[in-house]
Amino acid sequence: MKHIKLGDLDVSRIGLGCMGMSHGYTGAGSDDAESIRTIHRALDLGVTFLDTAEIYGPYVNEELLGKALKGRRDQAVIATKYGLVSHAGDGPWNLDSSPANIRRAVEGSLRRLGTDHIDLYYQHRVDPKTPIEDTIGAVADLVQQGKVRHIGLSEAWLDTIRRAHAVHPIAALQSEYSLWTRDQEEVLPLLRELGIGLVAYSPLGHGFLTGAIRSESDFGPDDFRATNPRFTGENFRRNLALADEVQAIAAEAGATPAQVAIAWLLSKGDDIAPIPGTKRVSRLEENAAADGLTLTAEQLAKLDSLPPAAGGHHNEAQMRMIER
Numbered sequence: 001m002k003h004i005k006l007g008d009l010d011v012s013r014i015g016l017g018c019m020g021m022s023h024g025y026t027g028a029g030s031d032d033a034e035s036i037r038t039i040h041r042a043l044d045l046g047v048t049f050l051d052t053a054e055i056y057g058p059y060v061n062e063e064l065l066g067k068a069l070k071g072r073r074d075q076a077v078i079a080t081k082y083g084l085v086s087h088a089g090d091g092p093w094n095l096d097s098s099p100a101n102i103r104r105a106v107e108g109s110l111r112r113l114g115t116d117h118i119d120l121y122y123q124h125r126v127d128p129k130t131p132i133e134d135t136i137g138a139v140a141d142l143v144q145q146g147k148v149r150h151i152g153l154s155e156a157w158l159d160t161i162r163r164a165h166a167v168h169p170i171a172a173l174q175s176e177y178s179l180w181t182r183d184q185e186e187v188l189p190l191l192r193e194l195g196i197g198l199v200a201y202s203p204l205g206h207g208f209l210t211g212a213i214r215s216e217s218d219f220g221p222d223d224f225r226a227t228n229p230r231f232t233g234e235n236f237r238r239n240l241a242l243a244d245e246v247q248a249i250a251a252e253a254g255a256t257p258a259q260v261a262i263a264w265l266l267s268k269g270d271d272i273a274p275i276p277g278t279k280r281v282s283r284l285e286e287n288a289a290a291d292g293l294t295l296t297a298e299q300l301a302k303l304d305s306l307p308p309a310a311g312g313h314h315n316e317a318q319m320r321m322i323e324r
């Protein structure tokens, strides 16, 4: 597995998103044993960049990762996130990146992950109530204390990224980037100017780009795709054509659609690390093999010119938490 740098942090260029093992998608939490086997297989294959967050569950995804990493902590680069749980009483899904909240959050994450340091600690969403300078100042203190090694942001836009980086070097921005969600291409020039890496979340379009989802009944009502505009009604039906085009290019390349979606992201630069999510060993193996796939210029051009997706990439409530 090839490695790249996110700022000064060395990571496997394909990571593993652990969220769906415990949270968000149909089947989450149904087979922790297979999820742990998936994490172990990832480490064996050199996929050592593991992504979680305090809000996933909440808490249980970090616990699961901590359990899986017992005895193997040194082989992993752990990335987790704070700021979507307010410990002052408001609880989960409340933005709180105040220094006091971060100081509480980090202790919980360290305990659940069974480690004395977090390799990459992201703010999960920008908190309009707390100046970013105060937030990053508090995380920089954690770096001083050795509890955090590198600092990240998620779904922050240009001005916040610049202001944050002026307080302490930011190693990575984690935002949605995939064949059907390309607005990060507006942010990339700034990231490159500042030497910040881009961690591409939902690189498989929440599974849609793999072609494995063909009907709205493929996921249950508690699955967050059930309220995602791209996965509902007429948009869903229109977007199937997009998945079919990825499938056709995959057939030509002798690869799977998931591998094509990942290889396209890797072709965009040595500062981009996709973190496809899966809770299954077989899919982890399939996704990791994208490291060895090189698409032709013609295939890349076809992928670049795919029609835009029908529907926004988040529902309205989620969109309100995303800085644009």
Ligand SMILES: NC(=O)c1ccc[n+]([C@@H]2O[C@H](COP(=O)([O-])OP(=O)(O)OC[C@H]3O[C@@H](n4cnc5c(N)ncnc54)[C@H](OP(=O)(O)O)[C@@H]3O)[C@@H](O)[C@H]2O)c1
Pocket: 016, 017, 018, 019, 020, 021, 025, 027, 051, 052, 124, 154, 155, 174, 175, 200, 201, 202, 203, 204, 205, 206, 207, 208, 210, 212, 258, 275, 276, 277, 278, 279, 280, 283, 284, 286, 287
């Ligand atoms: N910063 C943020 O705000 C944010 C937001 C969302 C996600 N994330 C992170 O990014 C990671 C990845 O994003 P994501 O999980 O939302 O979306 P994704 O990686 O685009 O897709 C994951 C979905 O695709 C399925 N899948 C995976 N590999 C497959 C394959 N080879 N063939 C067919 N289906 C496949 C998975 O199902 P199975 O699990 O059943 O295989 C899962 O339902 C998350 O785990 C999380 O760590 C961060």
